[in-house]
Amino acid sequence: MLNVEENELLTQIGPGKPMGELYRRYWFPALLSEEIPGADCTPVRLRLLGEDLLAFRDTNGDPGIIDPYCPHRGAPLFFGRNEECGLRCVYHGWKFDVTGACVDLPNSPEGETYKDKVQIKAYPAWDRGGLIWTYMGPPDKEPPKPNLEWLEFDAGRRYARKYFMNTNFAQALDGNFDPSHVQFLHNTLDNTNNKRGGEGWNIQDTNTKSYSEYIEADHGMILLRINERDDGKKGVSLVHFWMPNASSGGIAGSGVYSSNIYVPIDDENLHQYRIRWSYEPFTDQQVYEDKYGGNTMPDQIPGTFLSVENKSNDYLISRIQQKNYSFTGIRSNPIQDQAVIEDQRGALMDRTQEHLVSADEPIIKLRQLLIDSARNLLEGHEPPGPSNPDASRVHHARFVVPEGVTNEEAVEIGKGKMVGPNPDWVASKEWQSTFAPVRMSEPVPPSPSSQG
Numbered sequence: 001m002l003n004v005e006e007n008e009l010l011t012q013i014g015p016g017k018p019m020g021e022l023y024r025r026y027w028f029p030a031l032l033s034e035e036i037p038g039a040d041c042t043p044v045r046l047r048l049l050g051e052d053l054l055a056f057r058d059t060n061g062d063p064g065i066i067d068p069y070c071p072h073r074g075a076p077l078f079f080g081r082n083e084e085c086g087l088r089c090v091y092h093g094w095k096f097d098v099t100g101a102c103v104d105l106p107n108s109p110e111g112e113t114y115k116d117k118v119q120i121k122a123y124p125a126w127d128r129g130g131l132i133w134t135y136m137g138p139p140d141k142e143p144p145k146p147n148l149e150w151l152e153f154d155a156g157r158r159y160a161r162k163y164f165m166n167t168n169f170a171q172a173l174d175g176n177f178d179p180s181h182v183q184f185l186h187n188t189l190d191n192t193n194n195k196r197g198g199e200g201w202n203i204q205d206t207n208t209k210s211y212s213e214y215i216e217a218d219h220g221m222i223l224l225r226i227n228e229r230d231d232g233k234k235g236v237s238l239v240h241f242w243m244p245n246a247s248s249g250g251i252a253g254s255g256v257y258s259s260n261i262y263v264p265i266d267d268e269n270l271h272q273y274r275i276r277w278s279y280e281p282f283t284d285q286q287v288y289e290d291k292y293g294g295n296t297m298p299d300q301i302p303g304t305f306l307s308v309e310n311k312s313n314d315y316l317i318s319r320i321q322q323k324n325y326s327f328t329g330i331r332s333n334p335i336q337d338q339a340v341i342e343d344q345r346g347a348l349m350d351r352t353q354e355h356l357v358s359a360d361e362p363i364i365k366l367r368q369l370l371i372d373s374a375r376n377l378l379e380g381h382e383p384p385g386p387s388n389p390d391a392s393r394v395h396h397a398r399f400v401v402p403e404g405v406t407n408e409e410a411v412e413i414g415k416g417k418m419v420g421p422n423p424d425w426v427a428s429k430e431w432q433s434t435f436a437p438v439r440m441s442e443p444v445p446p447s448p449s450s451q452g
């Protein structure tokens, strides 16, 4: 539970807010590269961290993110002509390049010299890994570019989809680092979904002895979990939180890693980027599953980033499925998450009303890291991550160590496995068997209305 001041500090990301300023120390995705697909393409309206913006690509193909309004008399640059390395306002012809400089001011004789004094807001934009990244902080604090491992992978080994969600970023992060929801929210009534171990470390185990540790790192935090099996071996899992907004979403399949990045539109809305990458080219089956399977990447309404199953239609919950097949009756894992995250007493939850338990420990640790980092920045202490992008070149790891290996030794082994290609990632299959899923002891009782 947080008090009112802590909850506001955690969730408010507008300009001048402590968390907003912390966000503005990092590069993060602003949109998909394909939204501005080529030179001189149609501009795209954006809203990021509570600021309205406009993205476009100039004649050289370079991306720009600028103020959406013309400084002359405020006309929308969205209607601008994208021509010869600049966006020209259709009202009186003022023209701006991707840096926000006014490069032509043709409606007045003084324009030739006056244009040099006109500059609109523009944020750096960087096209990499299928995303356009931006940095919205003070220019003198601009850090080196991100260096996540998948950013240098070709399109055959990475995949990204973007989803609109009606929730605060911290609410979405809480859901990502919630260890005990998987065996309920994502389960099937015969418990088989749990056994697939799709979200790995999240599976709560009551039949094994477990040990957790939260290791602060330059990129954010490593959440370590070690489970002791009856045969003496240990299942080890290392999950990452990349400050200020990303989770390692687990090992998604055969050598495939995943991450969710949450980019606030404003305090109550965000875009989630669901990322997958693989050291080996994706198989045809993986490509099909991601593009058309509707499970790992839920289907979207064409031309939007809104899932077909969304808040306006109660996520197409099937009460028949809920009675007979799955815990929720909602079709896919991501939509099951979305259904509970988008309305926890609203899109901006009041954390003074929570009743946290020991199973919520990772959530508590992450909130504390974010709050401490925002307070530290207020006092002039910069977060370590932005200036050390190499620290973020890590991924989820899980493996089994033999009898006799201490927890400390297991952590050291894990640090080697969360970097670069991991030849023995296949051990994850054995790793899954270290977790004995909790059975739901009672079948879900029928509701009174279904009886008789």
Ligand code: FES
Pocket: 070, 071, 072, 073, 074, 075, 089, 090, 091, 092, 093, 094
């Ligand atoms: S309002 Fe844009 S040029 Fe006049």
Ligand SMILES: [Fe+2]
Pocket: 175, 181, 182, 185, 186, 333, 337
């Ligand atoms: Fe989930």
